[in-house]
Amino acid sequence: MNWEVNEIRQKFLEFxxxxxxLIEASxxxxxxxxxxxxxxxxxxxxxxxxxxxxxxxxxxxxxxSQKCLRVSGKHNDLEEVGVDTYHHTMFEMLGNWSxxxxxxxxxxxxxxxxxxxxxxxxxxxxYVTVFEGDKxxxxxxxxxxxxxxxxxxxKQRIIRCDKKDNFWEMGEMGPCGPCSEIxxxxxxxxxxxxxxxxTLVNKDHPLVIEIWNLVFxxxxxxxxxxxxxxxxxxxxxxxxxxxxxxxxQKKESNYDTDVFSPMISxxxxxxxxxxxxxxxxxxIAFRVISDHVRAVSFSIADGQxxxxxxxxxxxxxxxxxxxxxxxxxLEFNQPFMHELVPVLIHQLGDHFVELKAQETLISTVIKExxxxxxxxxxxxxxxxxxxxKSDTKIEGKQAFELYDTFGFPIDLTELIASEHNxxxxxxxxxxxxxxxxxxxxxxxxxxxxxxxxNNSNIAQVFIGYDDLISKSTxxxxxxxxxxxxxxxxIVLDITPFYPQGGGQVGDTGFLKxxxxxxKVIDTKKENDLIIITTKDFGLNLNSSLIATVxxxxxxxxxxxxxxxxxxxxxxxxxxxxxxxxxxxxxxxxYLRFDFSHFQxxxxxxxxxxxxxxxxxxxxxxxxxxxxxxxxxxxxxxxAMMLFGEKYGDKVRMICFGDSVELCGGTHVNQxxxxxxxxxxxxxxVAAGIRRIEAISSNKxxxxxxxxxxxxxxxxxxxxxxxQPIKALEEVLAKNATLGEQMLAVDKDKAKELKxxxxxxxxxxxxxxSFFFGSTTVxxxxxxxxxxxxxxxxxxxxxxxxxxxxxxxxxxxxxxxxVVKSRSLKAGDGIKLIxxxxxxxxxxxxxxxxxxxxxxxxxxxxxxxxxDWIS
RNA sequence: GGGGAAUUAGCUCAGUUGGCUAGAGCGUCUGACUGGCAGUCAGAAGGUCGCAGGUUCGAUUCCUGUAUUCUCCA
Numbered sequence: 020m021n022w023e024v025n026e027i028r029q030k031f032l033e034f035x036x037x038x039x040x041l042i043e044a045s046x047x048x049x050x051x052x053x054x055x056x057x058x059x060x061x062x063x064x065x066x067x068x069x070x071x072x073x074x075x076x077x078x079x080x081x082x083x084s085q086k087c088l089r090v091s092g093k094h095n096d097l098e099e100v101g102v103d104t105y106h107h108t109m110f111e112m113l114g115n116w117s118x119x120x121x122x123x124x125x126x127x128x129x130x131x132x133x134x135x136x137x138x139x140x141x142x143x144x145x146y147v148t149v150f151e152g153d154k155x156x157x158x159x160x161x162x163x164x165x166x167x168x169x170x171x172x173x174k175q176r177i178i179r180c181d182k183k184d185n186f187w188e189m190g191e192m193g194p195c196g197p198c199s200e201i202x203x204x205x206x207x208x209x210x211x212x213x214x215x216x217x218t219l220v221n222k223d224h225p226l227v228i229e230i231w232n233l234v235f236x237x238x239x240x241x242x243x244x245x246x247x248x249x250x251x252x253x254x255x256x257x258x259x260x261x262x263x264x265x266x267x268q269k270k271e272s273n274y275d276t277d278v279f280s281p282m283i284s285x286x287x288x289x290x291x292x293x294x295x296x297x298x299x300x301x302x303i304a305f306r307v308i309s310d311h312v313r314a315v316s317f318s319i320a321d322g323q324x325x326x327x328x329x330x331x332x333x334x335x336x337x338x339x340x341x342x343x344x345x346x347x348x349l350e351f352n353q354p355f356m357h358e359l360v361p362v363l364i365h366q367l368g369d370h371f372v373e374l375k376a377q378e379t380l381i382s383t384v385i386k387e388x389x390x391x392x393x394x395x396x397x398x399x400x401x402x403x404x405x406x407x408k409s410d411t412k413i414e415g416k417q418a419f420e421l422y423d424t425f426g427f428p429i430d431l432t433e434l435i436a437s438e439h440n441x442x443x444x445x446x447x448x449x450x451x452x453x454x455x456x457x458x459x460x461x462x463x464x465x466x467x468x469x470x471x472x473n474n475s476n477i478a479q480v481f482i483g484y485d486d487l488i489s490k491s492t493x494x495x496x497x498x499x500x501x502x503x504x505x506x507x508x509i510v511l512d513i514t515p516f517y518p519q520g521g522g523q524v525g526d527t528g529f530l531k532x533x534x535x536x537x538k539v540i541d542t543k544k545e546n547d548l549i550i551i552t553t554k555d556f557g558l559n560l561n562s563s564l565i566a567t568v569x570x571x572x573x574x575x576x577x578x579x580x581x582x583x584x585x586x587x588x589x590x591x592x593x594x595x596x597x598x599x600x601x602x603x604x605x606x607x608x609y610l611r612f613d614f615s616h617f618q619x620x621x622x623x624x625x626x627x628x629x630x631x632x633x634x635x636x637x638x639x640x641x642x643x644x645x646x647x648x649x650x651x652x653x654x655x656x657x658a659m660m661l662f663g664e665k666y667g668d669k670v671r672m673i674c675f676g677d678s679v680e681l682c683g684g685t686h687v688n689q690x691x692x693x694x695x696x697x698x699x700x701x702x703x704v705a706a707g708i709r710r711i712e713a714i715s716s717n718k719x720x721x722x723x724x725x726x727x728x729x730x731x732x733x734x735x736x737x738x739x740x741x742q743p744i745k746a747l748e749e750v751l752a753k754n755a756t757l758g759e760q761m762l763a764v765d766k767d768k769a770k771e772l773k774x775x776x777x778x779x780x781x782x783x784x785x786x787x788s789f790f791f792g793s794t795t796v797x798x799x800x801x802x803x804x805x806x807x808x809x810x811x812x813x814x815x816x817x818x819x820x821x822x823x824x825x826x827x828x829x830x831x832x833x834x835x836x837v838v839k840s841r842s843l844k845a846g847d848g849i850k851l852i853x854x855x856x857x858x859x860x861x862x863x864x865x866x867x868x869x870x871x872x873x874x875x876x877x878x879x880x881x882x883x884x885x886d887w888i889s
Numbered sequence: 890g891g892g893g894a895a896u897u898a899g900c901u902c903a904g905u906u907g908g909c910u911a912g913a914g915c916g917u918c919u920g921a922c923u924g925g926c927a928g929u930c931a932g933a934a935g936g937u938c939g940c941a942g943g944u945u946c947g948a949u950u951c952c953u954g955u956a957u958u959c960u961c962c963a
Contacts, residue, residue: 327960328890395959419961424894426960452962455892459962462891501890798947799910806910828946846908853946860946862908870946 022138022267024278028084028113028260028370034133035082035115038125043083045371047663048109049323049330052520052544057330058088058318062114062257063234065665069118070194070236070253073547077668079120084260085112086317086371090333097340101307104225104272104296108337109314111260119251123199126233126254127167130201134231138267144204146220147172150186150197151179156246161185161197164235168199176217184221187234187255194236194249201231203266230266231258242469272296274306277366282309285362290349304344311341312359312385319381320373322601322663324705325388338385339392343428346396354389357382373662377599380615380707387706392426399427400435407439415447422448423455468498473560474512481549483515483526484646484685487568493560506540507556515568516551518544522603523580523684526573532564539566575607577685578693578716581642581675582632583610585690586713588678589631590614593624600661601708605684609699609714616709620701625711632696635676639691643674653681695719768796773804776817783889787837789816791881797821798828798868805832805866816843816888820877827856827874831867831884838864841888848887852880 032042046065050056056064062085068074088109090097100106117126134140147168152160160179168177180200188195204216205226219227236253238246264276274283275296283294283305294305315325318334325335338356345351360382368375399421406417413436421427433443472495482489491511499506509530516539519525525542530553541552558564583603590598594616602613620628645652647669653660658672658679666681673682675690687693697719700712714722730743737746772794780790794801798821805817815834820827829852833845845867849860858871 327958329963332961391959420893423892423961424959455962457962459891463963465890802910826946849946856946858946862947866910867908868947872946 022264024260024264024276025366025370027138027264027267028111030137031113031133031258032082032084034137035080035129038080038115038129040080040082040115041078043081045083045086045111046665047321048086048088048317049321049663053546057333058090059085060087060089061085062087062112063116063255066116066118066255067189068547070189070255071546076118079118080116081118082115083113084370085114086110087112088314088318090337097337100310101303101344102298104274104306105228105262105265107261107273107310107313109310109317113258113260113263115254115256117254119253122252122254123163123235124167126235126256127164127199128171130231130233130256131171134201138263140203140266142172144216145172146176146178146202146204146217148178148180148185148200148202148220150199151181153182153186156182158186158197158238158246161199161235164197164199178217178220180221187232187236188240192240192242194238194253195240195246196235196237196252198232198234200229200233202227202229205266205269205271226271228262230262231256274309279306279309281362281366282312282359285359286349286355289355289358290345290351292349300348304348307344308341308349308356309359311337312356312363315341315356315385316360316363316374316381317371319384320371320377320662322661324384324601324708326705335388338388339426339428342389342392343396343431346393347431347434352393354386354393356389357386360385377615377662379617383617383707384705395426396431399425399431403427403432403435404439407436407441411436411439411441413441413443415444415449415451418443418445418448419451419455423451466500470495470497477512479510479549480513481515481517482513483517483568484644487515487528487570487573489513489515489566490563491566492563493558496556498556505554507553508550509553509556510548510550511566513566514549514551515566516542516549517568517573517685518542518549520544521605521682521684522583523576523605524607526568528566528568530558530564530566532558532562535559572607573685574692575716575718576605577687579607579610579714580605580682580684581686581690582636582693582696582713582715583612584673584675584678584680584682584686585632585635585693585696586610586612586628586711587614587680589628589635590616590711592631593628594620600659608718609712611710611712613704613708613710615707617707619703620709620711625698625701629696629698629713635678636690636693636696638676639689640676640678641689642686644686645672645674648672653679692716695723697722765796765800769800769804772796772801772819773808776804776808776819780815783885785841785889787816787841787888788812788814789818789885789888791818791884793820793822793877795822797823798830801830802866802868805830808832809834809865816884818848818881818884820874820880822874822877825872825874826870827858827872827877828868828870829856829860829877829880831862831869833865835865843888848884851887852883855880855883 036042046059048059050059050064059065062083063070069076086109090108097108100108134145135142149164149168150161152158165177185198185200186195187198202220204211204219205228206216216227234255236255237249239249240246261273261276261278264278265273268276270276273279286305286308287294292301295302315334315338323330323334325331325338327335341356345355360378364374364378374381402425403421406413413432418429418432421432422429429448436443473493475495477494479494491513494510494512496507496509499508516526516528517523519542527541528539530537530539535557537553537555537558539551539553543550543552583605587600597615599615600612601615604611648671650666650668650670653670653672656672656674656679658681660666660681670681671683673680673686693715696713696715698711698713702710704710734740734743737743737750740746776790776792780788782788801819801821805819808817809815809832813834813836815832816837817832818829820829829849831845831849833843833848837843844864846862846864849862849867849869853860853869853871855876856869856871857873857876858869860867860869862868
């Protein structure tokens with residue numbers, strides 16, 4: 020049977036559905052609410068809270084195909100992807116989970132059944148590993164797993180492995196357990212006969228690879244490193260779809276499977292080069308590009324656009340790496356990656372609907388990013404070639420400057436240098452890079468102390484949707500210290516503080532305990548835990564405290580939040596349903612809403628939207644909130660599920676009239692509380708993404724008031740006219756006329772001065788023409804006059820003192836011929852006289868100026884000059 | 890979060906011990922040549938040198954702050 024990748028995935032999910040699993044859609048690849056993780060890097064990420072016990076689950080068996088992204092880690096460095104044939108940035112992880120339900124027997128038997136019965140993999144090409152035990156942890160070998168396997172597979176094919184390979188841990192603390200891996204030997208018959216596959220397991224052989232990891236979560240590791248049995252044992256398995264496809268399609272490289280081949284053949288057409296699946300630079304480029312376009316496309320579909328910080332920067336780097344390989348080895352000088360997007364979507368769009376729905380956006384964003392990077396490259400090449408002209412050896416510092424400041428890839432610097440018979444000091448470059456990393460790390464030191472537990476058995480309750488004040492006790496707290504400041508983080512048992520999320524800022528407020536008042540400066544969410552930040556502590560852990568939310572600030576923020584929903588609704592009504600939220604920021608001061616739309620929203624459209632939103636405010640729509648809606652209910656009500664958001668089984672539905680959104684944020688009870696909505700700006704954030712900024716409530720009123728105040732002042736200044744526009748136009752026109760007249764006067768004055776000079780030029784005993792005199796013409800105009808005179812006359816020395824109030828500037832001109840023949844330099848002359856007017860000065864040989872504060876010294880200065888030229 | 894860089898004519902960019910009347914190419918406009926288009930030649934217009942301070946006789950240039958953009962690191 021010839022397995023297509025879509026069939027492989029389908030069969031996997033069907034198989035586990037038949038074993039009582041609920042099939043879930045993949046969680047977004049971009050992670051929110053977890054400061055330790057930017058991207059989903061394993062199938063279990065989204066179930067972390069269940070393993071940690073922070074979240075209970077009713078569903079005990081789940082299976083899915085999770086999109087994952089790995090760009091760093093022990094086995095996965097971005098720079099290695101594409102060099103070999105089986106590592107990827109973005110990949111699909113097939114998995115099945117048991118949460119306190121079935122354990123090793125079922126997990127192992129089903130895995131074997133699926134691989135051998137359904138997928139019909141050769142049994143004699145399979146090997147399994149089990150945990151051998153560890154002295155330090157005082158753990159035994161995983162005899163259970165070994166026994167179960169020995170009923171299925173020849174004992175010779177069961178390999179015991181150590182903690183490094185076969186013991187899974189989430190972090191230094193927390194749930195962990197032994198695992199059992201299934202490896203497959205895909206080498207040709209002949210090779211298999213000469214070397215036993217068993218000896219190649221876990222040895223990084225490209226054709227003897229791990230395809231499935233079954234993790235048995237049975238222990239908990241405490242802060243001292245001690246293991247204890249978990250009350251609920253879990254199963255967490257992961258199988259890389261791309262590798263499985265290679266095994267089932269009997270290929271020697273993941274890139275030869277139909278996961279990648281459509282993209283590679285399109286690339287062949289575009290580049291007019293052939294992919295030979297070798298280790299040549301060209302073939303690496305094929306692999307890099309076909310891999311990276313997946314990572315970038317999925318990320319954009321999940322709402323993470325390329326940018327210059329955080330997760331967005333990781334995506335930008337991946338995209339640029341692909342462009343760089345295309346540019347260097349496939350001779351692409353124009354954007355090309357975006358042309359692969361339709362191919363990718365044709366292939367995966369049926370399973371991952373978010374791709375299909377946003378095809379235009381993905382292509383547009385990629386194309387624009389490509390163009391911008393090609394510009395960066397072009398600029399870098401100019402700089403590099405300039406440097407190569409002066410010296411073919413590029414110093415480490417220079418190479419680093421190109422890389423660090425101008426974003427020019429170091430391997431391109433090397434390539435171009437070698438094309439010019441030059442070289443790059445890579446040692447120096449690496450040194451600079453290390454220095455930079457040191458700097459960043461040092462500046463970023465945040466020391467986080469351990470949590471100090473107080474009442475760790477109590478579960479946290481959030482009451483902030485209904486109450487803004489509560490009587491609470493502290494569950495735990497800790498101290499954090501950045502470079503300059505010290506903060507405390509506190510977890511309360513009952514908390515009214517809304518944590519930053521859904522675009523809305525976290526609450527601030529106070530904790531009060533007797534006479535002690537502690538200011539809460541921020542509220543954040545880590546996984547499912549709400550944490551407040553304070554600047555000082557001083558609270559008694561044993562007694563309760565009163566927690567109060569800053570009411571005014573919260574009220575303004577939720578007015579803006581509801582206004583955002585109304586804005587979203589009106590945007591879709593007016594511009595069309597292609598408008599999708601791509602990000603939002605809601606604070607007490609203003610709101611920002613980013614959405615997909617491919618052209619500027621016109622001034623007229625903005626006015627219409629603003630008016631319609633204000634109509635909804637006037638309609639006084641009441642909040643209709645359902646905190647426990649099922650997904651089906653939400654769908655029926657027409658709620659928009661945003662791409663890149665993960666929704667639980669129960670969702671919170673927020674309705675105001677026709678506006679139905681799934682949202683965790685806080686809102687007004689009725690739209691009239693918003694009072695007024697005012698759009699303050701429209702702009703673009705990226706290709707295909709527009710941003711609207713707006714204000715509401717008090718802030719909008721303040722804005723209008725201050726505008727009106729300005730207008731009133733203007734009117735007053737215009738003698739309280741009722742027609743300020745007309746009056747202002749007249750003033751401006753008059754100003755323009757006066758300006759022209761002034762210019763004319765200046766010109767006349769200049770003319771006068773010019774003729775005055777010409778008529779009064781004297782000749783001294785050495786036959787040198789000269790003139791010295793004072794004027795009220797400003798020095799800048801004098802300069803013009805002198806240069807004109809210089810162009811028309813030869814052998815001249817002219818000194819003009821421009822006097823204004825108690826300042827004086829002397830300009831001194833010396834004709835070129837005089838400079839040459841008599842070696843009189845204006846700069847020298849000016850230095851000679853600058854003291855006379857109580858100042859200093861300098862300039863070039865033919866023109867110099869001096870400024871001072873003593874107009875009385877002008878005569879003396881001129882006398883000195885006369886002396887100087889004779 | 891930290892470091893580096895850029896911001897000069899409509900566009901792309903030059904501009905070093907601080908003073909060379911701020912330049913180039915493209916574009917725009919005018920005129921001439923040509924039967925018209927294209928083109929060639931000649932000429933012209935177009936600049937708060939990002940913004941705000943400071944140092945200086947004098948700042949596009951040096952210093953400080955600030956905005957925007959780019960870029961690297963975390």
